[in-house]
Amino acid sequence: MEIKLVKAIAGDVLLLHKVQTEAFQPILEKYLDYETNPANEPINRLFEKIQYSSFFKIIADEKCVGGIRIVTKNNSYWISPIFVLPQYQGRGIAQQAIRQVEQLFTKWDTWELQTIQQETGTCCLYEKLGYERTEFEQVVNDRMTLVGYKKTRNS
Template sequence: MNLYIEKAKMEDIDELDNIQKAAFKRLYAIYKDEKSPYLKGVDEMIKWLNLDKILYWKIYYNGHLCGGIAYYKKSEGEYYLARLYIHPQYQSKGIAKQVILLCERKILDAKRYMLDFPIDQIANRKCYESAGYIDTGMREVINSKLTLAIYEKVVGYTNYLYVRQMPKK
């Protein structure tokens, strides 16, 4: 897989906005969440690019810009995966997991990562768990259709109690 990231810049905003809208359109149609990234746009991206606490990268797959990823530095050593989006034509190729791991190698002072996603999105759950994130058990109800699951990853810690068992045949 030829995957790499570059720091997002102002001149990338329109293209990233189009990819973000395409990536979140399906979820917005399901949840009708007024805080959906589908409704966000260039204003938010400009703000993010001007904040020192936001690490914002463009994602390239086989030479094509296919998405974006942004981390918010909450406190010393603690990062929140604020946004990850992949254009629908590039989804289900393992890009998201690989780009998470790639970004984590670039964030040298991290001790803990957190993220959230719609609890009923099984593909997201599988992706994040395969990247080493575990369910905290915390939930955030956004509206009657949308509940977010909160996951975390502690750097250098393996949760031996968290073992997924295969169903018996």
């Protein structure tokens, strides 16, 4: 399934909020991470992210099926977050989206992200794309630990 990335604009906030909430709801229910889960993110916070960072809608089948946000800090690009609607997961959409943003953003060679250690399929996705575990580890609650991943271009 081919996807395209479309830069999000302020007018996309309701749509992206709905898609983000639906995409992260199963994770929220599984890990009960009410403080960190994007399903709980207030719409005004998402609006700020769209306005002040590189936020893209992931389009497949001519509809928005997810989103990906890229921020820069310490001469690295950070994926924070990436999400795909549950009914579209497992089709290579996140993999394509990551590859596309890696081609779009070329000023720095380092890419980083954090994900849930217990989500082994997600960890495998990042590893398949060349990301390696870092030393970062943060216990969120007794069900969930965040871990860091990093990729250096041409490595």
